[in-house]
Amino acid sequence: MGVEFGKLRMTTSVAAPLSANWEEICDHYQEHQNDITFVQSQMWDNEDLWELLEQYLKQKSDYEANFNIPRELPEKRLECGVSLISSLSYFKDDVDFLYLLADAAAIAFQYGNPDVLCSPLLEAKKSKENLVEAYAKYVKEYYFGKFGASLRTYDQQFLKNISLGAKGGDRLWWFQVCTEVAYFQVAPTNDSVRSPRIDARYHLDLCKNVFGEGIYPDVDMTNIYYGGTRIAGSKIIFTNGSQDPWRHASKQTSSPEKDMPSYITKCHNCGHGTDLRGCPQSPLNIQGDAGNCTSPEAVKKVRQQIIEHIDLWLSQCEYEEDDDDGSHFFGTARSMVSYS
Incomplete structure (x- = not known):
């Protein structure tokens, strides 16, 4: 199979077994990830990613109908889905993609647009439509569209860019996080829209990968300098x-x-x-x-x-x-x- 989206061409010989349960389908794709190859002259744009994601969601829906994927295993479905999507994108870390998904939801509240997120999800639930597809549509049309977020924000390779003229606002924020304040946005224990894989270790590894060995937030020194809860x-x-x-x-x-x-x-x-x-x-x-x-x-x-x-x-x-x-x-x- 060959799929071409502008600067991206994805070719794969992967075909799911005609008779399989969800675990077998997931294992099959993970086993054949090396069959997926890319030829790209530069980072492909947001629209390409989301066309691919929509194809995946449709494919996933077909699998659920044909192979009776158990609803009682949502974590297994998510694990496989993230693995498959990551293999079809330039993210080198599954958790970078999970971070993107969580940020997309938080940003609606942070910047005063809660109804842009909540209304379509509530309507989809009321109509018994696919909530994942409704959320993907929100991310594509609002977070990457109207709001103007960029995939590069979550690409650790891009965050390493120190060349003059680079849009370095994201790198500057992460440098402050990684050297002074931490502010790690980890998943809470209960009722979290963030994956439990977004933990302190993920953030510390990001700091090391983007800024080098020995870089970590010295929060104690920051609190001493600025006064902590007793602001100087x-x-x-x-x-x-x-x-x-x-x-x-x-x-x-x-x-x-x-x-x-x-x-x-x-x-x-x-x-x-x-x-x-x-x-x-x-x-x-x-x-x-x-x-x-x-x-x-x-x-x-x-x-x-x-x-x-x-x-x-x-x-x-x-x-x-x-x-x-x-x-x-x-x-x-x-x-x-x-x-x-």
């Missing part, structure tokens, strides 16, 4: 959206004695950076319009509190009478805060 600073405002998963890594209680207020902006789609960017954050609204938040007043209230704190702190600044530059900055800063 004052006059800092902490704001978080109620639906943002990252708010749990932030300071969610105020410390009046150090002038460090904390506010949670509460609404159905208040995500990452709602205080500045409004709702939702994808596509990015540079004006920070709160009109699309389910509770615009909640956003405006927090913004007003921010203005009042900064205005007060600026008013407490003291400048020498002959410090023209300082006085100019003082007046300009106050007008900027008042205007926003």
Whole structure:
């Protein structure tokens, strides 16, 4: 069989047995992974991957109908499915693909678009449609489409790229993770959309593979330098959206004695950076319009509190009478805060 998608050509002689159960089908594909070869001049694009994934899902559905794949073995089906998909993609680690699948779900909540994910899944469940296909459609059309995520974000080989001009934002984030803060997004014990294979060892191996031997997050030193839970600073405002998963890594209680207020902006789609960017954050609204938040007043209230704190702190600044530059900055800063 030959399948051609633009820059990708996949050829394989693999054919599942005409009479087989699920375990035999899975073992058959794993046994013949070496028969799958690729000729590609460069990394193939997102659309190609998802056309291939959709073919796989259709093929999987046909197998379930013809060979009575047991529903009581979802973990076996997932294991085989991930193995097969990984063999047909450029991911060298199955867990990189699992990480992508989990991130795609989290991002809807993080950036203020929960209904984009939940509505089609609930509708598919209500209609007794294939939930995996519904999720794949969401990932293709929203996560890789409208949101603009890239497969390269999850490709450890790409993260190694240090050449000038490379889009290195993902590498910079992982360097901070791997040297300072950890923030490993491991699977919780119960009710997790993340695979249990996304564990601390996976993250440590990624750090070593991308940045080299001996690279790991020195969290103790980071906490000593910045003060840990006793932050070495004052006059800092902490704001978080109620639906943002990252708010749990932030300071969610105020410390009046150090002038460090904390506010949670509460609404159905208040995500990452709602205080500045409004709702939702994808596509990015540079004006920070709160009109699309389910509770615009909640956003405006927090913004007003921010203005009042900064205005007060600026008013407490003291400048020498002959410090023209300082006085100019003082007046300009106050007008900027008042205007926003």
